[in-house]
Amino acid sequence: MDINIRRAVIHNVSDNNQEQLEDTIVDAMQKGEEKYLPGLGVLFEVIWQNADEQKKSMMLDTLENGLKQA
Structure with a gap:
């Protein structure tokens, strides 16, 4: 069986x-299930593919700072 996620x-x-x-996003994060x-990865991929370089840089800054605080 081939499932295309x-x-x-x-x-x-x-x-x-x-x-x-x-x-959808909040519910998935609150449930915390693997x-x-x-x-969520697919949704992020859509965001990334449709972002310009400035938005990508802002996302990377947010991600970097969030990981430092985790």
Whole structure:
């Protein structure tokens, strides 16, 4: 059985508005279950692919600072 996680995640949220997308992200993080990590990774991949260089730099700064505080 070949499951394409990227395609499944994108299909499941492609019609969601911003509030629904935020709810999906927050819910996955609050549950803290490993099974949600691939989906969050797909969502981050979409964000990264659609960000310009300035936004990518800002995300990297945020990530670096967040990891230092973890």
